[in-house]
Amino acid sequence: MSDVNHSCSSISTIKSSYSSKTILPLITCPICLEIFREPLQLPCQHNFCKSCLERITVDRWSRCPVCRGCYRVPFSGVGSFETNRTIINLLENHSYTESRPMLQAKCALCKLDDTITICEHCREAICYKCRRQHYDEFRKYICLKLNETQQETEKLIAKEVENIKNHEENIHHSTDMVNTIRYKVNELIDKIKQEEKKLLHSIQEFNNTEQRLLKEKNNRFQDLTKIKTFCLSSQEKLYSKEETDQEAIEIREKYEEYVINTNSLQNQILVVKTPRHRISFFNQDISFDAISLGFIEIKMELEPIESTIQLSQLKNYSIDKNIQNYSKQFVCSLSSTSQDQNELVNLSIINGNRCCPSSSKNHKRTPRIIGKRGTRDTEFNHPSSLAYSKRDKLIYVCDTYNNRLVTYGIDGIFQQVYKAISETGERRFHHPYAIHIDSNNRLYLIDQSERRIKVFNRDFKLIRLIGQYGHDIDQYLTPCDLCTDEQNNIYVCDAGGHRILKYNEQGEFLLAWGGLGTDNGQFKCPACICTMNGDRLAVSDWGNDRIQVFNCEGDHLLSIGHRGKLLAEFSRPLxxxxxxxxxxxxxxxxxxxxxxxxxxxxxxxELVYSKIGFNGPYDILLLKDGQIIISEHRAHRLQII
Incomplete structure (x- = not known):
């Protein structure tokens, strides 16, 4: 009987081991070799993380990294590919139907090799022994905060009920004031209209008299003109005759008639004195004070709201580093009701694998949100790189999937859109991916689809091209970012070639360094680059989850961070x-x-905080007065904090 039990146990162990080995490849991304995060399925049925696909997709057409099959990227981006619900259910919902996939790996808490499962909250590998403790700490902390929030909410509700009544009374009172003001204004308008009627009547009488006199003058003018014309024509006729005839007699008779008329007109014009009428308006300006109906006074009384939630008290609680990382946004939302507005949550490392909140005086202003997902002037679809023109005081945004550049003022007001096709029909770019403006106000643009680096002047006229696509040492495969130094040398991140290329101002190749690897000076898809004081360069090594610092000659100086969620640790830095x-x-x-x-x-x-948090921060710019602008490619918006 013992032999049978031992045999059954061995069979169960073999099945469990076989199941782990079978499931693990199904839930592992072929690119980052980690458990799937937002798995997407290509037309060839191969699955990849969404963030991994976004990094390797640089054109409208691309190839599957597994089977090398060609596929077309939707216009709205790789996010439009079908989500693999089977893998998501396997990762997130498997525990509700049957036992979770059992994998043999190192536990994130006790650091021992054991059979592990994936935590639904923090996506970390947790062994069965630590799983209950892991959840108990999370539940204890969240329930404590929920209870404190409930008590604070009850106080705030009572206060808000009182505030609502006050506002209703103010609205009723203001409505009565509106009626009073309208009555006074209408009364004043009636008086002004009466005065207007009197003045206009006097002017109308004057106009009627002048119209009558004008008609009389015109009639006399016509009679005199007729007599003058007759005199001129009659004189010519009489000089042309040699003797008296019937026409001459008629001229004499008509002349005698006109003489009588002329004498009558002469008496009317010269003898009778016609009065000349003049009209004037003596304006009596009325000052604004004379017609002022009064003034409106609005007083504001600030009444502080007392809160029992003090963030400084949170130092007494210790919580697992992964739970704290995923609940920090919830803690930040509690801090908005705190009376002490000078404290914000900051994560500091203590006791090795533990972390707790501590106060910090970081950026904590309410952010200004610009844009949402769409195609209008103030909307975005995957905003990526940012650049600032000090001369024009304009912020440039690469709206990649809308295939355009958008400009804003430093106050966040929309200015202009630069489309891919100019008004003259000239193609400027196709899917702009990165942008940079140098000290001479020249605009450098990385064209994602054409895989070219273009230099424009401020009239958006093409000046030159920098480098070209290829596999040679002076060529790049997938340029994704660039910057310039004080000598206007150009540094390019070649994510496809896993290296940095340096060109001079005229676009001549100078040197390159890097290569695929994890050692210092090597890269795995370098994403972004910027210059620092002392002729130094900082490069975000996206695939190796770190920042590397070099001098301008490519010598490695320093590496910062590794993969993780604590301070000084990264997950796909950009x-x-x-x-x-x-x-x-x-x-x-x-x-x-x-x-x-x-x-x-x-x-x-330390961390830069926003009251609404971040969703896919891609690039960052420093503005005046300590303001910061961030582009968020997953939220399709900008934040100014």
Whole structure:
């Protein structure tokens, strides 16, 4: 009997091992070799992470990395590919129907090799022993915060009921005031209209008299003109005759008649004195004070709302690093009701694998949201790179899938759209992916579909092309970002070739460095680049989840971070910008939906906060007065904070 039990146990172990080995390839992305995140299915039936497809897709047509089959990218982007619901159910809903796929790997908490499952909350590999403790800590923390929020909400509801009554009374009172003002204004208008009627009547009488006199003068003028014409023509006729005839007699008779008429007209014009009428209007200007009906006074009384939620008290609680990372936005939403507006949540590393909130005086202003998904002037479809023209004081945005460039003022007001086809029918670009403006106000543009780098002047006339597509050392495969230094040398991120290329101002190749790998100085799809003080360059090594720092000759100086969710750790870093005044480096941590700020020596990090959080931060710009503008490619919008 014991032999039978032992045999059954061995068979169960073999099935479990076989199941793990079978399931693991099904839920692993062939590109990043990690468990799927938003799995999408290509027409060839192969599956990939959405973020991985977005990185490798650079044209309207592309090839599957597995079977090399050709597929066409939809106009709305790779996000339009069909989502593989089978894989999603396997990852997220499998626990509700049957036991989860059992995989043999290292537990994220106890760091021991064991049979693990994937946590629904933080997507980390957790062993069975740590799974309950992992969830208990998450539940305890969230329930505590929910209870505090409930108590605070009850107080706020009572206060809001009182505020609603006050507002209703104010509206009723303001309605009575509107009626009073309208009555006074109508009364004043009636008086003005009466005065208007009197003045216009006097003017009308004057006009009638002048019209009558004008008619009389015109009649006399016509009679006199007729007599003058008769005199001239009669004189010519009489000089042409040699003796008296019947026509001469008629002229004499008509002359005698006209003499009588002329004498009568002469008496009317010269003897009788015709009065000349003149009209004037003596305007009596009425000052605004004379017709003022009064004034409106609006008083504002600020009454502070007392809150029992103090973020500083959160330091007493310790919670798992993965739970804290996924609940930080919830904690930020609680902070908006806190009376102490000088504290925000910041993650600091303690006790190795634990983290807790701490106060920070980071950016905490209410963000201004620009745009949403769409095709109108103020809407976006996958906004990517940003650039700022100091001379024109304009912000340029690459609206990639709408195939255009959009400009805004530094106040966030829409200015202009540059379409792919100019008004003269000339093609400027096709799917702009990255943009940069140098010190001479020249615009550098990476054309995603044509895989070319174009340089334009401010009239959007093409100046030159930088480099070309190819596999040679001075050519690039997939350019995705660029920057220029003080000497106007051009540095290009070649994600397809996993390296950095350097050109001079005229576009002549100077050098290249990098290559596919994980060592210092090597890259895996370098995404973005920016210049720093001291002739240094910062490069976001997207595939290796780190930032690398080089000098202008390509010598490696420093590597920052690795894959993770704590401070100084990254998940697919993208856009970079450098503040020359404070010597701080800003990094868009796309996979973790956050923006990190590094000190000049990279020894301290802190987060840039927005009250609504970030969704796919792609690029970042520093504006005046400490303002920051961020493009979010998944949310299809800009944020100014």
């Amino acid at each position: 856009g970079l910008t450098y503040d020359e005044t404070t010597e701080k480096l800003f990094v868009c941590d796309d996979g973790n939906n956050r923006i990190m700020k590094f000190n000049h020596d990279f020894s301290m990090t």
